[in-house]
Amino acid sequence: MSTTSGGRPRSRPAEPGEVGRRVAHRREQLGLTREQVAERAGMTVNFIEYLESRPATVEPGTVTVLAGTLGTSVGYLLGGGLDRPPGQAGPSSRPVVEELAPSECWARMAPGGVGRVALSTPDGPQVLPVNYRVLDGTVLYRTTAASTAATAVGERVAFEVDRLDEALGTGWSVLVTGPAHRVAEADAVRWLGEHADPRPWVGGERDVWVRIEPGRITGRAVRAAGTTPPDDTP
Incomplete structure (x- = not known):
C-alpha cells in the first residue's frame, strides 16, 4: 500500500x-x-x-x-x-510487457484464490485448478488423499496464478516452481484448518494439506502503453 x-x-x-x-x-x-x-x-x-x-x-x-x-x-x-475462455477480447492497442520482481509476484498472489498446479502423473503431465493461499512465503492448498492433486507430494511442481482484464486488454501471471510436501504435523494441520482455510469450490472433506516451497518465482504483467502500473502491494 x-x-x-x-x-x-x-x-x-x-x-x-x-x-x-x-x-x-x-x-x-x-x-x-x-x-x-x-x-x-x-x-x-x-x-x-x-x-x-x-x-x-x-x-x-x-x-x-x-x-x-x-x-x-x-x-x-x-x-x-x-462462459468462454478468457482473452478473446484481444490485447490493448499498444501493449507493454514488464517483468515482475519477486516482491511484486508475492503481492499479486497474496490475496489467495484459484491457481493451477502442474505436475507429472502416470498418465502424463496434468494441470489442475486448486483453491490456494499464501502463508510464510509458501503456497498452500488442500485436497483429498485419493486425488490427482495429492500426487504432487514429494515431487517438483509448477504453480501458476493469473488475472486478465478483458475490458482493458491487460493482465499478469505469476509462476512458482519448487518441491511439494504434505503438511503432516497434527498441530499444524489443526491450525491451518482454523486460520488458513482456502475453501475448495468443489466442497467435501479435504483433509490433505500440500505446501509448495518456492525454489523460483517469476512473473510478467501486460499493460497498455501510457498507463501507470497498478499498485497491488497490500
Missing part, C-alpha cells in the same frame, strides 16, 4: 465497475472522447467520467443506449461471454 509523506496510508482511487471498464475500452477502440459519447448518448460528460472511473449501478435503459452509441451489445457491456 502506498503512503503519504507523513507515513499515513493513502487511499486508492476506486476501481470502475465492469460496465464502466467495458464502456471505456470500447470508446477508446472507436477513438471517441467522453464528450463525443456523452453527446451521442444524450448524457452528461460528468456521468460518463463517473461511470468509467467508479463502481456504479447502471439502469438497463442506460446500458441499452450506451451499447447502441458504442456499436456493441448489451451483453458485452454487462460482462457477457464469461
Whole structure:
C-alpha cells in the first residue's frame, strides 16, 4: 500500500465497475472522447467520467443506449461471454510487457484464490485448478488423499496464478516452481484448518494439506502503453 509523506496510508482511487471498464475500452477502440459519447448518448460528460472511473449501478435503459452509441451489445457491456475462455477480447492497442520482481509476484498472489498446479502423473503431465493461499512465503492448498492433486507430494511442481482484464486488454501471471510436501504435523494441520482455510469450490472433506516451497518465482504483467502500473502491494 502506498503512503503519504507523513507515513499515513493513502487511499486508492476506486476501481470502475465492469460496465464502466467495458464502456471505456470500447470508446477508446472507436477513438471517441467522453464528450463525443456523452453527446451521442444524450448524457452528461460528468456521468460518463463517473461511470468509467467508479463502481456504479447502471439502469438497463442506460446500458441499452450506451451499447447502441458504442456499436456493441448489451451483453458485452454487462460482462457477457464469461462462459468462454478468457482473452478473446484481444490485447490493448499498444501493449507493454514488464517483468515482475519477486516482491511484486508475492503481492499479486497474496490475496489467495484459484491457481493451477502442474505436475507429472502416470498418465502424463496434468494441470489442475486448486483453491490456494499464501502463508510464510509458501503456497498452500488442500485436497483429498485419493486425488490427482495429492500426487504432487514429494515431487517438483509448477504453480501458476493469473488475472486478465478483458475490458482493458491487460493482465499478469505469476509462476512458482519448487518441491511439494504434505503438511503432516497434527498441530499444524489443526491450525491451518482454523486460520488458513482456502475453501475448495468443489466442497467435501479435504483433509490433505500440500505446501509448495518456492525454489523460483517469476512473473510478467501486460499493460497498455501510457498507463501507470497498478499498485497491488497490500
